[in-house]
Amino acid sequence: MSDRNFVLEVEDLGVSFDGFKAVDGFNFYLNRNSVHVIIGPNGAGKTTVLDLICGKTRATSGSIRFKDRELRGTREYKIVRLGVGRKFQNPSIYENLTVLENLELSHPTGRGVFGCLFFRRTPEIMGKCLEIAEQIGLADKLDTEGGILSHGQKQWLEIGMLLMQNPEVIMLDEPVAGMSVRERQETSQLIRKISQNRSVIVIEHDMEFVKEIADRVTVMHMGKVISEGSMETVQNDPKVIEVYIGH
Amino acid sequence: MKQRTPSLHRRLLPVVGLLALSAITASAKPPTSEVNTTGLAVTDDTVTVGQLHSATGTMAISETGSIQAEQLAIDQINAAGGVLGRQIKVIKEDGASDWPTFAEKAKKLLVSDKVGTVFGCWTSASRKAVLPVFEKENGMLYYPTFYEGLEQSKNVIYTGQEATQQIIAGLDWIVKEKKAKTFYLIGSDYIWPRTSAKIARKHIENVIKGTVVGEEYYALGHTQFGSLINKIKLKKPDVIYAIVVGGSNVSFYKQLKAAGITSAKQTLLTISVTEDEVLGIGGENLVGFYSAMKYFQSLDNENNKTFVKAFKDKYGANSVIGDVTQAGYLGPWLWKAAVEKANSFDIDKIAAASPGLELTTAPEGYVKVHPNHHLWSKLRIGQWGTDGQAKVLYESELIEPDPFPKGYQ
């Protein structure tokens, strides 16, 4: 099963809350440098899958292998340090800090206690911040406090904060929810761009957006995978149609 | 302190002397420079003393009586012309049931206010906290509480009983009256109950030849005695010897009664319940139990009748007087006697004059200061009634204070 091309292999993953199986027998393989979208009706367990991968929720069964390393049972911050980044559904940035400080705080240098205490802003770190700021279109907002950015800008900033860590896998939970059409377009370009040298898992409802970005799509329902493949394959899968129409 | 020069004093004297009353006072009034050689807060007309108790916090419950009694004594002394012709002024400080605050306030009184003598403290902990201050700044503390002993300081006069005075005669009496052989010792968890229990145990085991079937201590403020009471029931001691204090007291006696342990079935002797505590416990929960104290409000003598009347006139007919309250009342009178004997407010002279002082007007009867700065006193056994008053059943001879009792350590 272990194909070198998969950066993340999730097998037979399951979790239950008081007997309710939120995710059950979930299998998922993530190619390198690709965008993999998970779709499914509300309550299908999509966000829970991300929670399980990044360690926020503990799985009750199965395995999560990242580059041949088991992530199950690893602490969250260690998973992040290994190279798995996670964006939350609601923009989660530090409102009291400026854009620059938000980015700088996400830089992987000096994340231990003493590293933090003796952290200095080096030109390299500033350079990296500027580079990312350019990428997410916030280069002219470096000194703006996070709290006063627009909704879309907050989402981008959070993506930018993930990029600062230079992860191999990025997980985005509904990155375009609440965005304007133009912002969506920019976001989809951003996702294409960042997936050139890393893999991205996206949870999304907006089918147009999914079509634009997805290399591969997984459809979830009631905690299980019901279909997987390219967007076209999935769209024509009768099981998928039934779930969506039935819903 | 401004001190008038003797010449000025002499010039004023005839003017003052025009009034007969003043003349009497003046003749009894030695010049300030003579009676105060150490820079204390003494003027020609006044002498300032300190009073240091907890007016707030957990100990306020207990210390209120001492505050009142000391104030009463000072008022009476002032009304009778004061000490060496000087009216007593009191600076009251609140120790707030907090030992560092006691130390702080003691220092303030002695250093900033320059008072030499302080009436105050209640718990052992507060006394231990202020003791180094009094010894270093050379003040005099009149300490009213019955306590554990093991201490003797030139800077303290202990007007309450030390442990052996309160314990030994009481145990002897209960053994004689009740033929008691087995004892259960229960106390709050600090030094006075523990030391008292130790002395009691030594006396029971070595002198009475009885047995101690249980000995336990509960944190101050403990309110649940169910398990303890069951242990008592299991051991069936002849006597429960109780040294429980504070709020725990109330829970302890209420729960004893509710568990069917009443005086009809069980003898209980306590050295920690005075009339003050009974107010909180309720006389009906104590009926028939015994307390060993040197003083009860119901003592039948003339001194006490006058004292009780004065106290009630001042603080209301419902007020009660316990052992420590009476001991607090002794403080100012003993100090007055010492000052007058020494003809000085200087602490060293007061300390030297105190041993051998006698007070025949004490509500408890006759007391005498021992060279170890404790008082000779009697022990009495009272039996509690529903009205919250004790019937005095027994009175010992005068007992010599012995803060470091041989054979009891």
Next chain:
Amino acid sequence: MIFFRTLFKTKGEAISFAVFVALIAIILPLALPIFRLNLVGKYLSYGFVAIGLVLLWGRCGILSLGQGVFFGLGGYCMAMFLKLEASDPVSTSIQTTPGIPDFMDWNQITQLPWFWEPFKSFTFASCAVFLLPGLIAFIIGWAMFRRRVGGVYFAIITQAIALILSLGIDGNQGFTGGRNGITDLKTLLGWDIRTTGAQYTLYFLCVFLLLASALLAKYIINTRFGRVLMAMRDREDRVRFSGYDVAMCRTFVFALAAMLSGLGGALFVLQVGFMSPSLVGIIPSIEMVIFTAVGGRLSVIGAILGCLIVNFGKTAFSEAYPDAWLYLMGGTFIAVVMFFPDGLAGILDKSGTLKAKLSTLGTGLMKKLKPAESAEKASAAVAEIPKTAEP
């Protein structure tokens, strides 16, 4: 210069710090008699706890109601050393067993308990003063923060620990001095700590250590670690998923706050001359939180001033109106919490914040007009930007 900048983000901060130093190191010693100054020293020893609380509670959002535990541990370590020194066989000759502390003798202990032995060494005792609280805090903190115990639960559990320790000390008076505490401490390495001269020396020692601790705290607040703490308080998950070990960061701050408290406890003992469980339990622990809240939970200097002001108020008011004092204290406290959550420092700083905000906006505008071209320029520009005012 960079170091200075890390300590003080604005000129105003540097000035207020200088004023504070002048107040406690020059004005008060000149203005007050030694008795009052000694009191100030006692209040300043609570200031160490307050500094810890600023880091832990203000910056990190973790309210500990058990700081008295660490204050007490530090104090007891120092008191044990001093007591052993005061209990030499000559001055304790009237005891049954000379050479051990008097309270042990009263409790029929005939041999020094094993855990007292190391406290004969001054080096051991003075290290234990902050290492022991630090170690215990580290263990407690690690156990709790790793399991994500926070907020109210942490507060209540630490409160229970404070109760356990004070009951434990009370209940083992042969070993601890019990409720009376460890009293009658006289000399430190042969130097009488009760004399006026010694009290001056100890006051200045306390001031010096307090200022050093305050600077350390300010340094921490202004480094990346300080920003991580704030970030953790407001967006815990984001910090965790930026690869920080949140539990370890919190444990570190908790241990640091405990060490500071322990140091405060030791200085308390040296200046007051005794230690008792009444400084360990629930009430002192909450009171120290009160001092911090009144002064300002976000401001190091504010919190120390809070200790001074509340305690002076307590002393002055309880001398004049003992009854009114609790009303005043309770009322002040409710008012501070409800209307001035940032305490006195917050009130004083209102105008300062406004100014700082304006200037930040100004720099931001300038940068908009002239976009930074190179990283060096950007970093230089960034270093110039005043941070949103640290209260």
Next chain:
Amino acid sequence: MQGAAETLFFLSAPLSFCSARPSGALTLPHIQLSPPMESYSWEDLQNIFLMQGFAGISLFSVLLLMGLGLAVIFGQMGVINMAHGEFMALGAYTVYLCSTLTAEYAPSFGPYYFVVAIFIAFIVCALVGAAVEWLMIRRLYHRPLDTLLATWGLSLIMQQTFRSTFGAREVTPTLPEWLMGSYSPKEGLDIPINGMFVLGLAIAVSFALLLFMYKSSFGLRLRATVQNRKMSGAVGINTNSVDRLAFALGCGIAGIAGAAFTTIGSTGPDSGSRYIVDAFLVVVFGGAASLMGSLASAFGIAQAQSILEFFLEGTKGKVATLLVIVVALMIRPQGLFPSKVRAH
């Protein structure tokens, strides 16, 4: 593990170093079972077993009464009411006032006033609670740790008010004689009547509270508000008045508890502060959001404490109980019955 060693020594220290038994009190630290069982008759042991069981149950009812009000205020509303103990004291003082008034104006009513006084205590405390909520708490719902501090300030003010009104000394209401005896079915077995009374009251209050929370429309609204405040507001629940009622209810129950405790404990200006830690531990240990949890934890803590106090001596029993709870909470911070709402 020096920390653990440090605390353990409090437990293992010899229980009786104070008493200098001839057998040499200072041997190795040991835990001694204080009642050596072999020397007692079967009858005795049976009675003690029954009474000890009842002591545990009676402590359970005390803890439960303390915890119930807090379970509503803290568990359901998330407000940390440090003045909870003072509300209990307020209830106790209400009983004292009723007792004094009865003795003065209607002495013949003496044997029965107590039951009425409990109701009055409930109402007084609930009213004061509602006022406190209106003046203070409602401004602090989004800052739970700050409610802790503000209510601490409140507790200082309440204590001083008691002191100024009733004096610093402890008071005791005259309790009806039928409450104060013991039920003695056979020789050597005494079951305290006040214990049974408190137990009955605790059961009645818990039952009423459960009924109220799960069967009444107010309970529904309260639970809805707790789970989703915004949504509840949107569907027309007046969340402000729900909050006020809930806080008043919690304080009222504290008043009942205080009233009941006059039968077993003391009433003084600061007697409330003695209960506060126990009360919080009951609620936290049970799992804050669960009333059943509070029941279970009150039971567990009570049994542990009464058994430990029987075999260890007083203070050590208490310290051991607290240690067990704290360690248990460190291992299982969510308490016995964790909230099942999905956390976000």
